[in-house]
Amino acid sequence: MITIENLTKSFDDIKAVSDVSCNIPDGCIYGMVGSNGAGKSTFLRLLTGVYKQDSGDIKIDGKPVYENPETKNMITYVPDEVFFLSGSDMKRMAEFYSSVYESFDMDRFNMLTEAFNLDPKRKITGFSKGMKRQVAVIMALSSRPKYMFFDETFDGLDPVMRNLVKGLICQDVLDNKATAIITSHSLRELEDLCDQLSLLHEGGLILESDIDRLKTTHFKVQIAFNEEYTVGKFKEIPYLYIKKQGSVTNMIVTGNSEEDVVEKLRMMRPVLMDILPLSLEEVFTYEMQRIGYNFDMVLDREVSEYE
Secondary structure (H helix, E strand, O other): OEEEEEEEEEEOOEEEEEEEEEEEOOOOEEEEEEOOOOOHHHHHHHHOOOOOOOEEEEEEOOEOOOOOHHHHOOEEEEOOOOOOOOOOEHHHHHHHHHHHOOOOOHHHHHHHHHHOOOOOOOEHHHOOHHHHHHHHHHHHHHOOOOEEEEEOOOOOOOHHHHHHHHHHHHHHHHHHOOEEEEEOOOHHHHHOOOOEEEEEEOOEEEEEEEHHHHHHOEEEEEEEOOOOOOHHHHOOOOEEEEEEEOOEEEEEEEOOOHHHHHHHHHOOOOOEEEEEEOOHHHHHHHHHHHOOOOHHHHHHHHHHHHO
């Protein structure tokens, strides 16, 4: 289990990670999305012991990570920018990994190399960006770690390779009760893969929930009335976003009981009311608006400039 309490890391005057606390259970695929510069990569580098936190606590299976070889031996990390020994081929990298990880499985390395259709004797410098990322994933999975950290791992992979990597991660989590943390800019990449999702913004953890709960506690309402009204009419409705155009109001509602909210709206006697599900991408977009990202303002400005 990964336990993180009040984690903070700054670079000069920039706070990359700010007072983050969360618990990530064993056997979980944990997805993290966020705006550009939100601190996702720094968060992973803290978890892997690449960086030392300024304050707060990181424990993996109850033990610290930074400068702790015993804990690091249970971790593999595929960064956004992968690195290999100069002039190395896959065979040499496999030998290097096997010297670091006691659990490195050479049979699995050979099997994955064949599955990805890569030449283990070819210099890695001659590989494409996507192929280099495949090599990094193969090394990570061949180490049979208990904890796997992937930073924008699907970037540069074609759809077939993407699905293969996702399947392998899921297999390790199910068969070995491994834990994976995956950062991405794309919710669509994570929606069908992760058990839990979190939103990081300006170094802070804005939202964290399991997938099913996110989908069932957020929904879209389109509602209209014959009489004149203002959005103040909905002051008792727990909405994240609201916009009125003419007699029709669109809002994003959040709550543990959709039935209670719908009943309150029905009691207002609308002439039109539609309840629509939200995609996870929409949920996170409106959560970002709630904390200050005003997309409507940007879009309205763009439209006015072209009129």
